[in-house]
Amino acid sequence: MLRHEFHLPSGRDGQPLIYFCGNSLGLQPRAAADRLQQELDSWRERGVEGWWGGPEGGWLGYHRRLQEGLARIVGTRPEEVVAANALTVNLHLLMVSFFRPAGKRRKIIMERGAFPSDQHAVQAQLRYHGLDPASDLIEVGPRPGETTIATEDIIDAIERAGDELALVLWTGVQYYTGQFFDLQRIADAGRRVGATIGFDLAHAAGNVPLALHDWECDFAVWCNYKYLNGGPGAPGGLFVHERYAERPDLPRFAGWWGHRESDRFLMKPAFHPAAGAAGWQVSTAPVLGLAPLLASLPLFDRAGGMSAVRARSLELTGRLYADLQEMKGMQLLTGGDPAQRGAQVSVYVPGHRPDLEKQLSELGLICDYRQDNLAGSEGGVLRLAPAPLYNTLEEVARIPDLLEQALHPIR
Incomplete structure (x- = not known):
């Protein structure tokens, strides 16, 4: 195209x-070098003043330049997404906020054979809460003799877990088989039993149409270096539904770049999260890491x-x-x-x-x-x-x- x-x-x-091999690392957009060079020039010419001066207003609100493009790709509103941190870091950060086991509602459901980083993160989170993956992790896999997972089996497992299910954490596109799951049906089934819904879209963002806002999932994470062509090790992306936009009471592992911009630089100890997904940023925005995405995202619109x-x-x-x-x-x-x-x-x-x-x-x-x-x-x-x-x-x-x-x- x-x-x-x-x-x-x-x-x-x-x-x-x-x-x-775009499912592992997307190719370099020709405009990426110019985008990087623009920020290198600003760094060379302005030093620290590049944060509030130079092209497009400086680096201070750099993440906002990416929000509309990402929102169109994953089917959200701009304030519901942010490019920050890294995929597994974001998964941990959002599970801190949205995996809140209590009483008998403490189980997580995911696909068997998920990408190892998801398995590592989920098992670590269960153990962090004093739970046992052997009993509190439900995995759904293909039927004997099959290689893909039937949607009906996923729904059935969610319904059988019922009020013991705290989190449905499902993959958008399975990394090994390439299966694209029916995320809307999975989200609907999870909500019916009262579970929180999270999606790992590492192999789905920029690959298949998504409608995260309308599907009413609670959160999602993805990487920006595969189909989104953000470059090796590009910062990840995350989605938090707008119903949580003004929820400072949500537990989170806070970092100062997630603090609201209006008084971030007053350097006070109290944390006041930025509204929307931006409140889950942790460390200073990696400008040079984000720049190639500004070259890639417009190509999806042009296509x-x-x-x-x-x-x-x-x-x-x-x-x-x-x-x-x-x-x-x-x-x-x-x-x-x-x-x-x-x-x-x-x-x-x-x-x-x-x-x-x-x-x-x-x-x-x-x-x-x-x-x-x-x-x-x-x-x-x-x-x-x-x-x-x-x-x-x-x-x-x-x-x-x-x-x-x-x-x-x-x-």
Whole structure:
């Protein structure tokens, strides 16, 4: 869609590589260097006065420059989102506020096989409250012989947990299989039993259409370096529903950048949180880390918004899925229903091949290979993620031939 707006990695022959790894690290927008240079120039020319002077009013309210763009991508109001901290840091910060076990309502539900950082954070939070993950963590996984999780099984697990359930923490798009979950139904089911609802959108933000405000979830977190192209280690993003915008009574691990701006610099010991999601900022805004996002977010608007991005994604993954189905000896882990997959198709390759990723790179395809962790078999999984903003159907069409060359080289 906007391929010309990105720097494309190239091979030894100088030709662009097929980059199907936007689910791990998005490509660099061409405008990112200018955005960074603008802030470097301000730092060089103004020093500390760059906080309140220079382009666009200085750095003091830097996070506000990103709020409207992020809000359009995740389906919220601007004051409900902020780019700050990091993904797992934000998950911990928001669980401090929204996971409040009391009495028998103390359990958390999440998907089995969630990204390890989520598993680490959830288990740590349970133990922090004196709870035991063995009894207070409910995990829902695929049915025997299946690779994706049925929505009905998620809803059933929520309903069975009932008034013992304190938090539903669910993933938007499953990192391993690429499954896109029905977040609205999950949120509705959680609310019906009185649980708090949180989403990890690490693989969903900038990938699939979201409507966090309308779904009435309580909070969400994501990273900005995958489909949002914010650069390696870019600060994360978080959402807090507007019903909590003016709730200074909520427990939180406070930091001074989350203090209201009107008297932040009076340096008083009492903490008065900023309204909205900004109140969950902790440390000083990392200006140089946020700058590339100012180059990336406008590209989604230029592409026509998330509905247009999604339409292109379905076109790319539809062709990729159909082509991979025709290849013998591989099993698709991603479901066949286009509505239940993001910009990713995962395929199981028999026989553990730790060299496969390197071989594919040498052939001109950058993707992700992991040893299989679903069936415990001797094989691996390729995660192929064509990003709608910069990948093409022509690139998708080359995938079967490249896989064939890597898997069955001519001796």
